[in-house]
Amino acid sequence: MRVALMVTCVNDVMFPGTGRAVVRLLRRLGVEVDFPGAQTCCGQPMVNTGYLDEAVPAVRSFVAAFEGYDAVVTPSGSCAGSVRHQHRLVAERSGDAGLVAAVAATSPRTYELSEFLVDVLGRTDVGAYFPHTVTYHPTCHSLRMVGVGDRPRRLLESVRGLRLVDLPKAEECCGFGGTFAVKNADTSVAMGSDKARHVRETGAEVLVAGDNSCLMHIGGVLGRGRSGVRVMHLAEVLAATEESVPAGSGPIA
Numbered sequence: 001m002r003v004a005l006m007v008t009c010v011n012d013v014m015f016p017g018t019g020r021a022v023v024r025l026l027r028r029l030g031v032e033v034d035f036p037g038a039q040t041c042c043g044q045p046m047v048n049t050g051y052l053d054e055a056v057p058a059v060r061s062f063v064a065a066f067e068g069y070d071a072v073v074t075p076s077g078s079c080a081g082s083v084r085h086q087h088r089l090v091a092e093r094s095g096d097a098g099l100v101a102a103v104a105a106t107s108p109r110t111y112e113l114s115e116f117l118v119d120v121l122g123r124t125d126v127g128a129y130f131p132h133t134v135t136y137h138p139t140c141h142s143l144r145m146v147g148v149g150d151r152p153r154r155l156l157e158s159v160r161g162l163r164l165v166d167l168p169k170a171e172e173c174c175g176f177g178g179t180f181a182v183k184n185a186d187t188s189v190a191m192g193s194d195k196a197r198h199v200r201e202t203g204a205e206v207l208v209a210g211d212n213s214c215l216m217h218i219g220g221v222l223g224r225g226r227s228g229v230r231v232m233h234l235a236e237v238l239a240a241t242e243e244s245v246p247a248g249s250g251p252i253a
Contacts, residue, residue, distance in 0.1 A: 006072050076213075196221040
């Protein structure tokens, strides 16, 4: 199986440790993963703000970079959702039959990390060890657009040493929402504050999610409140082993 890592813009620029964790994890499970150097933005920011025509070059770049792979794995429900649902809209609007066909071939083979581990590899126990109390935030796009369901929780429940505690009102949005956080800052901060309060109520040491954009937002609120709660991407927890438990290369609160 030819597998490629779609690292995402946010991870590439701000949280490269997450991409490295995905590679480390997949290799431990016997999967060789490529990193196509030609990959760029998936186009989600443009589509989300209504600029579908401007997203066409990004979609063209995506299908060219990931052509021929059996699976494209990304540590982001947000970007997986964009590829699987938004790329078709962009391609059809472009009127380019070749692009429509390329998207139809690539999009169904794009998986959020937990989907790939559970559905494709058939694994929930990935050999991880993380001796901490953890709570999990299901990000909006992973939950509603991609439909990851309970896959991330099943993976976390199989991690040795990890104690998973429920997050109150877990399915409520954290308030990030990409450009929403910029255009509606006051509302975004209020939503983030609600989420951070619920995280603190759990008594967890670490907040885990599948999108670093959301962790960056919640982690910022937790950090300013001196909560002592760290935030880590799901990939980093699953990549941890008894020999090497990371301090967390994602955003720290």
